[in-house]
Amino acid sequence: MGEYVLPKSNISQWLSKLLAKYAVYVPIEVEKQVHWHLLEPRDLEKEPDAITPAQRRIRASEPVKSFMFQPRRQVASFPEPFTPEVSKPRVLLGIKSCDIAALKVHDKILGEGEFKDPFYLAQRKNTLLVVADCPEPEQSCFCNLLGLTPYAMEAGDAVLSVVDGNWVLGVTESGKGLVDLASELFTELREGSSELARRDEQRHTALVTLNMTNTKPWNPDLAGAVAAKLSDTAFWNKHAETCVECFGCLMGCPTCYCFLLYDQARDAGVDRTRAWDACYEAAYARVGGGANPRAEFVKRFANRFSCKFSAFKTDHGMYACTGCGRCLKSCMGKIDIRKVLGEL
Amino acid sequence: MSNPYQPIPATIIETHDETPNIRTFKLKPEREIPFLAGQFVELTVPGHGEAPFTPSSSHFKRDTFDMTIMKVGRATSALFDLEAGDRVGARGPFGQRYPLEKFEGKDIYIVGGGVGLAPLRALFLALVHEIDKYRRIFLRYGARTPDDIVYKHLLPEWQKIPKVDIDLSVDVSDERWMKKVGVVTCLMDDIPCDEKSSIAVVCGPPIMMKFVNQKLLDAGFQGSNIYLSMETNMSCGVGQCRHCRLGPYLTCKDGPVLTWDQIKDIENPFV
Numbered sequence: 001m002g003e004y005v006l007p008k009s010n011i012s013q014w015l016s017k018l019l020a021k022y023a024v025y026v027p028i029e030v031e032k033q034v035h036w037h038l039l040e041p042r043d044l045e046k047e048p049d050a051i052t053p054a055q056r057r058i059r060a061s062e063p064v065k066s067f068m069f070q071p072r073r074q075v076a077s078f079p080e081p082f083t084p085e086v087s088k089p090r091v092l093l094g095i096k097s098c099d100i101a102a103l104k105v106h107d108k109i110l111g112e113g114e115f116k117d118p119f120y121l122a123q124r125k126n127t128l129l130v131v132a133d134c135p136e137p138e139q140s141c142f143c144n145l146l147g148l149t150p151y152a153m154e155a156g157d158a159v160l161s162v163v164d165g166n167w168v169l170g171v172t173e174s175g176k177g178l179v180d181l182a183s184e185l186f187t188e189l190r191e192g193s194s195e196l197a198r199r200d201e202q203r204h205t206a207l208v209t210l211n212m213t214n215t216k217p218w219n220p221d222l223a224g225a226v227a228a229k230l231s232d233t234a235f236w237n238k239h240a241e242t243c244v245e246c247f248g249c250l251m252g253c254p255t256c257y258c259f260l261l262y263d264q265a266r267d268a269g270v271d272r273t274r275a276w277d278a279c280y281e282a283a284y285a286r287v288g289g290g291a292n293p294r295a296e297f298v299k300r301f302a303n304r305f306s307c308k309f310s311a312f313k314t315d316h317g318m319y320a321c322t323g324c325g326r327c328l329k330s331c332m333g334k335i336d337i338r339k340v341l342g343e344l
Numbered sequence: 345m346s347n348p349y350q351p352i353p354a355t356i357i358e359t360h361d362e363t364p365n366i367r368t369f370k371l372k373p374e375r376e377i378p379f380l381a382g383q384f385v386e387l388t389v390p391g392h393g394e395a396p397f398t399p400s401s402s403h404f405k406r407d408t409f410d411m412t413i414m415k416v417g418r419a420t421s422a423l424f425d426l427e428a429g430d431r432v433g434a435r436g437p438f439g440q441r442y443p444l445e446k447f448e449g450k451d452i453y454i455v456g457g458g459v460g461l462a463p464l465r466a467l468f469l470a471l472v473h474e475i476d477k478y479r480r481i482f483l484r485y486g487a488r489t490p491d492d493i494v495y496k497h498l499l500p501e502w503q504k505i506p507k508v509d510i511d512l513s514v515d516v517s518d519e520r521w522m523k524k525v526g527v528v529t530c531l532m533d534d535i536p537c538d539e540k541s542s543i544a545v546v547c548g549p550p551i552m553m554k555f556v557n558q559k560l561l562d563a564g565f566q567g568s569n570i571y572l573s574m575e576t577n578m579s580c581g582v583g584q585c586r587h588c589r590l591g592p593y594l595t596c597k598d599g600p601v602l603t604w605d606q607i608k609d610i611e612n613p614f615v
Contacts, residue, residue: 076350078388078433114597115348115582231611258586261349261579265391270433272349272394277585285587287577288395288417291550293590293615303589311592 001155004179004186005195006167011052012044017182022128023090027054034060055094055132055162058141059324063254064099067092068123069106075119076272084119087126093160094132098143098324100156102254105320109257128175129156135202140325142214142338148322150206161199168195218341223313225344226305233298239340240301242333247278249327255308255320279304305340348582351388351433357408358428362494366459367424368400368412373434376406380441381470382601386581387411388433392422396578398463404473412462412494438581439600442467442571448477451537455556456485457528457548461494463573464547472505482537486513486528490521528552532559539564547573554614557604567605574599574607
C-alpha cells in the first residue's frame with residue numbers, strides 16, 4: 001500500500017479534483033451527531049479543514065449499507081422488465097472499520113450466492129471506499145469485542161488518518177487513482193516517517209480506550225451459547241422488557257439485510273420495490289393462512305440474537321454484528337446488546 | 345446479470361374449479377421455467393402482490409404448468425378474478441427438488457391434506473412417469489368434506505395405474521361418501537409398506553403435518569425418509585430476505601421440502 005500525506009492546506013484542492021470526477025460523500029457534524037453529506041463545491045469555500053473534525057469522530061448515524069442497499073428502491077417492473085439508471089461513480093470518504101466489516105455481510109448474501117442482487121453489486125462496484133481511523137472511540141463502541149479494531153483492518157480502496165490536521169492516506173491498487181488525479185498535492189511517506197509513527201500511536205491509544213470501555217470478552221463460543229439459550233423465554237423476556245418495538249436498532253444496524261418485496265400498480269403495469277424490513281415486526285414471519293411462528297415479541301427478540309450471533313456465524317463464519325453501537329445509541333428502552341451477550 | 349426479482353409474463357390458458365375455493369390455473373410462461381417436483385415458483389398477480397406456489401403438474405412437460413391454488417388472501421383473491429387469456433407474472437424455479445434418485449426401488453407413501461395435494465401431484469406425476477423405477481406408490485388423502493376434495497376427476501384415473509394404491513378420507517361425510525370418515529391419520533392405521541426403508545412424503549395444513557409425522561415415526565419410518573413441505577412466509581424466494589427462516593434453514597433456499605431429521609430439533613416446527 002502506498003502512503004502519502006496531504007497537508008491540511010491542500011485538502012480543499014484535492015476534494016475539488018475529486019468532485020470533478022465523483023459524487024463525494026463525507027461525514028459532517030450536525031448538532032454533535034455525525035451524518036453523511038453529499039459534498040458540493042460551495043462547501044469547499046469554507047475553512048480549508050472544515051470537514052476534518054468529523055473524520056475523527058465515530059461512524060455516521062446512517063449505516064454505509066444504505067448507499068449500496070438502499071432503504072427502498074425499485075427492482076423490477078411488469079410486464080416490461082425494469083432497467084435501472086446508471087449513477088455517477090461515488091467516493092465514500094470516511095467510512096469506519098465497523099462499516100466496511102459490515103459490508104462483508106451484504107457481500108455474502110447479495111453478492112456471492114446462487115442468486116445475486118444486480119442492484120447491490122452495481123452500487124458496490126460504482127463506489128470507492130476510503131476507511132478513516134476512529135482515534136476517539138465513544139462509550140457506545142464495541143468493535144473490539146468482535147475482534148475488530150478502530151482503524152481499518154480491511155483497507156477498502158484507501159485508508160485515511162487525520163494526523164495533526166493533515167490527512168495521511170494509504171491507497172491500495174484500486175484506490176491509487178484517488179492520489180494520481182492530483183499527485184502534486186501529496187507527499188509520499190517513507191516507512192518510519194513521523195506522520196506514520198504518530199498515526200500508529202493514535203491507533204494504539206484508540207484501541208486502549210476501547211479495551212478499557214469493554215473489558216469483559218464475550219463467551220468464546222457465542223454462537224453455541226446463543227443457540228443453547230434460545231428457548232429460555234425468561235432470559236429474553238428480562239432483556240426485552242423495555243423494548244417499545246420501534247425497530248431503531250434494526251434500521252440503524254449496518255449488517256441487517258432483511259427486506260420485503262412489494263408491488264404497486266402503475267398505469268397498465270406494476271412496479272416492484274425492495275424495502276428494508278424488520279424481524280421485530282409482528283407480521284414478519286406470518287403466513288398467508290394466518291399462522292405465525294413468532295407471534296410473541298419475545299420470540300422475535302430472541303430470533304434477532306440467534307440470527308446475528310448463531311445462524312450467521314454457523315452459515316458464514318462471521319457474526320452479523322460489527323460493534324458499531326448504533327443499536328444501543330438508538331434504543332429508547334436503553335437495551336445494551338453488550339449486556340445481553342455478556343450474560344451468555 | 346439476471347435479475348432474480350423480475351417476473352416473466354405468463355398467460356392463463358385454462359382454469360378448473362376443484363372446490364368452491366380451490367382452482368387450478370394452467371399457465372403458459374413466455375419462457376420455460378425449468379422446475380422439478382418440489383421446487384416452487386413466485387406468482388405475481390399484477391397490482392396485488394406476489395406469492396409462492398409449487399407447480400402441481402409434471403416436470404416432464406414444462407411448456408405449460410398447473411398451479412392449484414386456494415383463495416385465502418389478497419393476492420389469491422385477485423387471482424380468482426382473472427380468466428383465461430389474462431396475464432400474470434412468474435419467476436423461478438426456486439428451492440430444492442425431491443431427491444427422486446433416493447426414492448428408486450422403494451415404496452413411496454404420500455400423505456396429503458386439503459390443498460396440500462397440489463404440490464404432491466407434481467411429485468406423483470413425476471413418479472408415475474417413470475413408474476418402473478419405484479416399487480409401489482401409496483397415496484393417502486384427506487379433505488374436510490367430499491366437496492373439498494381436489495382432483496376429483498383425476499383420482500379415479502390415478503387409481504387405475506399399476507403399482508398405485510389410493511385411499512381417501514373426509515372429516516365430515518355426506519350420503520354419497522362410501523369411504524372412510526375421519527382425519528387423514530385414520531387411513532394410516534395399517535401402513536402396507538416396509539417402514540424401515542420406505543419413503544414418506546407429506547403436505548398439508550401444519551396441524552395435519554404434525555400428527556401425520558408422529559404417526560409415521562410411531563410406525564417406524566426413519567426421520568431421514570420423511571419429507572415434509574414446510575409452510576413459511578417466503579418473499580424473495582432466493583435466500584436473501586430471511587422471512588422464511590426456520591431454525592437454521594431458509595425454506596425458500598433449503599426447502600420448502602425438508603426431512604424430519606433436518607427439522608426435528610427446531611422448537612414447534614409445525615406452527
